[in-house]
Amino acid sequence: MRPSMLTALIVATALFMENMDGTVISTSLPAIAHDLNQDPIVLKLALTSYMLTLAVFIPASGWIADRFGARTVFCSAIVVFTLGSILCGASTSLETLIAARVFQGLGGAMMVPVGRLVLLRSVEKSDLVDALAYLTVPALLGPVAGPPLGGFITTYFHWRWIFWINVPIGLLGVALSLRYVANLREEVVPRFDFKGFVLSGVGLLGLISGLSLIGRGMAPGLEVAAQIAVSLVLLGLYVRHAGLNEDAILDLRLLKIPTFFAGVAGGLIFRIGIGALPFLLPLLLQIGFGLTPFESGSMTFATALGAMAMKFTASTALRRFGFRRTLIVNAAVSGLFMASYALFTAGTPHWLIFLALLAGGFFRSLEFTALNALSYADIDPPRMSRATSFASVAQQMSGAIGVAVAAVCIQLIQVGFGDATLHSRDLSLSFVAVAVVSSLSMLVFIRLKPEAGDSLAARAPASEEATAAAE
Structure with a gap:
């Protein structure tokens, strides 16, 4: 295996751990809320506190990696994240859980952005899409395993164990990183x-x-x-x-680069709607439809299965249709799938829900792959660390805003219907609202030039494609 692809798989260990952690806690939120005597909507703070910590400290990740070395920071971040997971499992109140999530976020703020920086500095731009696929396929195993595993543990054991499963994964990530990841750093580092x-x-x-x-x-x-x-x-x-x-610390001049602007600004809008899904789906299935955490997790992991399937075809799709066309059409398709979740009822066959979530995850994954690659299409190496920090902040902001928007939508709908308690219709209609938000990202992607990102997708210029077709 090429060294760059091995690096991608090692970095994916960190992504696996973070992604599984997020999906596990989302599936278990209703049970955690019941155990801590809290309103399930209030438990959104357990999600947003982590995302807030990431948004605050990620801007410093690029500078710290340049100053102290990427491998040193990456390994230290995995250790902090793992310790934070242990503290989450030991929490006895909402306040201690939030504090533990903040500490965990300190590790996450350095872990994923620095890992992505290591990868970006290790591969040629022409190999970037394939390298990102190597990176994200193992990482997507986290969302695949997270919902059913978290649901199983919560239903048949106790929700605290969902956090402690990060410990062996974290130890493996540190061991592999120390052996195979280069300790890259910049020769000249500007002042902080x-x-x-x-x-x-x-x-x-x-x-x-x-x-x-x-x-x-x-x-x-x-x-x-x-x-x-x-x-x-x-x-x-x-x-x-x-x-x-x-x-x-956040280089706003990067937004003058059209591909970076589209990847960050358009991605921010698109991810606001997507960020609401891990919050809304478990509430709908468990509180709205009365399913157990295990039954809920056994269906919601379909989104990750769909995402994994797309990773094997993302490069082909981008080479065939280009970034601009893919992003515009796929934003609309993904929005329609999200809105369709409002049609779920307690009587909807579980296999149909599973298929709808599977298809939605398939198309959302294509959008994420395109956005992640396009953001760095025209970034030169000296600015790469700042670009990764900036893009990571936008991603985490979108997730936190998405949860907040979903919660506000639920509350407004409850007021409109006069509901004193949470009903399935309050949750169902919220899917329509967040789907509209995600679809608005098309307004950003329309501004892209047709050839945007062609250097990444290795597409022939339009004139060459026409000639080939004529022959």
Whole structure:
């Protein structure tokens, strides 16, 4: 096996652990809420607290990797993430669970972005799509195994064990990394942008946590509005700071690159809707339809199976249709599948739900592969660490915002129907709302040039394709 592909598989260990952790906890949220005497909607804080930590600390990941070496940071991050998992399993209240998730997020903030940076610096751009496929196929085993495994453990044992399964995986990841991953670092590292780190970190933290606090009376409405307003001011100050500082921690000049802008901005919008699914699906199946965690997980893992199937055809699809056409059409198709989940009822055959989730995961995976590759199509090597940090922040923001948007939708629908408790229709209609949000990403992808990303997909120019067809 080529060294670059071996590196991809090792980095995938970290992705496997993080992705499985996320899907396992999503499946178990209703049971955790019951055990901790909390409203299931309030348990969204267990998801968003982790994502918030990632959004705050990921901007520093590129600089830290350049300064101390990618392998050193990557291994240390896996250790912190694993320790955080142990603390999550030992939590006895919502507060201690959130604190453990924040600590776990400190590891995740360095683990995945630095792992992706190692891969991007190890492969040629012409091999990037295939390398990402090698990276994501093992990583997708996490979402495949996570829902049924988490449901089985929660139903027949105890939800605390879902966090401790990360321990042997983390040890394996550290061992493989120390043996096979090069300790890449930059010769010249600019000074750390502490002012930018504070402005962007506090701004993002305040904004997303403010969105998460909307509704359910967790904080007075005036305080939440003030928090969001102050956060927007801080982010505005960061934009001004970044415009005057070449070493800004989040390089906003990257957004002037059309392919990077489309991958980050369009991906942010698309992922907001997708980020709501791990929150909405278990609630619909368990609270709305009365399924056990194991029954729920045995169906929701279909999305990951569909995603794995697409990884084997993503390169072919992108070479045949190009990035622009693929992203536009696939955003619409993915939105339709998400909206179709609103048609599920307690009487819908389980095999039909499984097939719908399978097909939806298939098309969403193609969108993710295209977005992940396109974002780095025109990034030169010296700016790669900043680009990976920026893109990773956007991805984590979208996930946290997606959960917050889903929760707000549920609450608004409950108010509209006058529901004092959670009903399946409150959850079903929320799928339509988040599907609309994801579909709006098409407005960003339409601005791409037809040849965008052709260097990655190894497509022939349009004139050459026409000539070949004529022959």
